[in-house]
Amino acid sequence: MADGKNMSETAEEQATELKRTALHDRHVELGARMVEFAGHSMPVLYETGPIEEHHITRRSVGIFDIDHMGQVAVGGPDAVAFLEHIVTSNIAELGEHQSRYGLMLHEHGGVVDDVFVYRLDDHYMVVINADNRDKDIAHMRHHAAPFDVTLEDLSEETYMLAVQGPRAIELLDKLTEHDIDGIERFSSARVELIGVPMVVGRTGYTGEDGVELYFGDQHAHRVWNALLDAGTEHDIEVAPIGLAARDSLRFEPGFALYGHEISDNINPLEARLAWAIDFDKDFVGKAALLAHRDRGVGRKLVTFVLTDKGVPREGYPVLNQDGEEIGVVVTGMYAPTVDAYAGNAVVEAAYAATDTPIQIEIRNKPKAAVVVKRPLYRPAYR
Amino acid sequence: MELDENAKYAQTHEWARVEDELVVVGISDHAQDSMSDIVYVELPEVGDSMEQGEEFGVVESAKAVSDVYMPVSGEIVDVNTTLDASPELVNSSPYGDGWMIKIRPSDPSQLDGLLAPEDYRAHVDAG
Numbered sequence: 001m002a003d004g005k006n007m008s009e010t011a012e013e014q015a016t017e018l019k020r021t022a023l024h025d026r027h028v029e030l031g032a033r034m035v036e037f038a039g040h041s042m043p044v045l046y047e048t049g050p051i052e053e054h055h056i057t058r059r060s061v062g063i064f065d066i067d068h069m070g071q072v073a074v075g076g077p078d079a080v081a082f083l084e085h086i087v088t089s090n091i092a093e094l095g096e097h098q099s100r101y102g103l104m105l106h107e108h109g110g111v112v113d114d115v116f117v118y119r120l121d122d123h124y125m126v127v128i129n130a131d132n133r134d135k136d137i138a139h140m141r142h143h144a145a146p147f148d149v150t151l152e153d154l155s156e157e158t159y160m161l162a163v164q165g166p167r168a169i170e171l172l173d174k175l176t177e178h179d180i181d182g183i184e185r186f187s188s189a190r191v192e193l194i195g196v197p198m199v200v201g202r203t204g205y206t207g208e209d210g211v212e213l214y215f216g217d218q219h220a221h222r223v224w225n226a227l228l229d230a231g232t233e234h235d236i237e238v239a240p241i242g243l244a245a246r247d248s249l250r251f252e253p254g255f256a257l258y259g260h261e262i263s264d265n266i267n268p269l270e271a272r273l274a275w276a277i278d279f280d281k282d283f284v285g286k287a288a289l290l291a292h293r294d295r296g297v298g299r300k301l302v303t304f305v306l307t308d309k310g311v312p313r314e315g316y317p318v319l320n321q322d323g324e325e326i327g328v329v330v331t332g333m334y335a336p337t338v339d340a341y342a343g344n345a346v347v348e349a350a351y352a353a354t355d356t357p358i359q360i361e362i363r364n365k366p367k368a369a370v371v372v373k374r375p376l377y378r379p380a381y382r
Numbered sequence: 383m384e385l386d387e388n389a390k391y392a393q394t395h396e397w398a399r400v401e402d403e404l405v406v407v408g409i410s411d412h413a414q415d416s417m418s419d420i421v422y423v424e425l426p427e428v429g430d431s432m433e434q435g436e437e438f439g440v441v442e443s444a445k446a447v448s449d450v451y452m453p454v455s456g457e458i459v460d461v462n463t464t465l466d467a468s469p470e471l472v473n474s475s476p477y478g479d480g481w482m483i484k485i486r487p488s489d490p491s492q493l494d495g496l497l498a499p500e501d502y503r504a505h506v507d508a509g
Binding site for chain 1: 419421444470473
């Protein structure tokens with residue numbers, strides 16, 4: 001991983017100029033509108049438009065440039081013990097090539113980041129959010145001191161693409177001899193795709209079947225174009241997907257987005273992520289969570305649907321029937337598959353039950369909404 | 383960018399077209415294209431009266447919220463309620479089925495101050 005000096009230089013570069021992924025110009029060529037996201041210039045939408053991009057991913061295949069995401073390799077004799085210590089989910093029980101979602105917590109229980117941990121051949125790979133990269137690495141280094149581990153930030157040399165949708169596996173099968181469908185959900189394999197060696201993880205952030213690909217930066221154009229071309233050649237509908245549709249695709253099946261459903265100040269019990277926590281082991285932040293649990297969780301994440309018309313947006317106040325403020329919207333949008341104006345909010349626990357009527361204040365006008373059962377969209381593979 | 387040759391344009395990207403002594407208003411093809419998929423249009427009540435330049439509604443896309451402004455002063459005599467269920471009409475037919483309001487203008491001479499199609503194109507091209 002980068003030493004302290006390189007890290008601060010990186011931060012300076014980010015402050016003055018947005019980072020571009022290897023595919024930047026290709027996105028522009030494909031009609032993308034580029035926006036700043038986590039210090040990177042990323043496609044927010046393509047000419048297709050975010051609603052159709054969303055539908056294409058649900059019905060066929062979407063491909064996503066997510067190279068802004070970071071990867072940290074964790075190795076050494078204490079790798080498992082270290083990851084058990086800093087990640088909330090059970091890492092020890094991961095078999096070779098298995099992977100799992102988890103959280104890294106502050107001692108006070110707030111979320112440092114949500115991560116995906118891959119057990120590879122002889123080391124682990126922790127996939128982290130772009131925005132949190134420096135914070136995560138500092139956190140990992142801080143807690144690594146008592147352990148015999150190596151940490152290596154592979155974010156720069158590792159390219160990351162997601163291929164998602166009901167026909168994603170079929171599409172990948174056109175580009176490799178490897179039995180992609182033989183990779184179980186939450187497992188990975190080393191695969192050669194069009195001759196490019198990569199790690200293929202059967203996971204994703206859309207609620208659809210699919211994979212995430214990790215390979216050398218220099219192959220980004222070849223892999224990206226091969227995926228698009230294979231779609232054309234084999235009559236499989238494939239489209240590049242921007243961040244706007246990535247957000248609606250992850251929202252409907254109820255996946256958290258750091259900085260929204262979880263943050264330094266929203267703990268996993270409030271965010272209903274208890275399923276990602278193994279309370280039978282020790283981990284950083286456990287004591288705070290247990291204390292919080294005993295005290296009672298005062299506020300909770302809910303999903304709501306507007307019964308009036310209007311688009312809820314992050315930061316809008318949530319009101320009870322009497323017009324008193326009881327929380328705040330953390331994600332809001334028009335959700336294409338469920339065809340509803342919907343969102344997530346963190347509200348006082350008394351208002352968290354399904355069917356509770358609430359109001360969302362949109363431009364100073366209260367709009368009727370109701371707390372609904374999560375998730376809005378049941379993942380296709382579940 | 384498509385233009386309606388029979389309409390005049392505000393610098394803020396609304397179009398205004400005279401039909402039967404009323405002024406029909408929507409947003410330009412350029413405006414809908416820069417917003418991409420429109421998911422919600424908030425419109426005023428029929429009977430409201432507003433001044434030129436006053437905000438009469440809000441257009442929301444996946445990632446943007448934009449105010450829309452009265453190209454001329456007057457009374458709102460009709461609003462396109464089909465946009466409630468089908469806001470995407472603003473994308474597919476910005477000068478047709480995607481119209482937003484009809485105004486009974488209080489000062490029709492204000493139309494003369496709006497941009498002719500070719501002038502609006504120049505305005506857009508100039509960024």
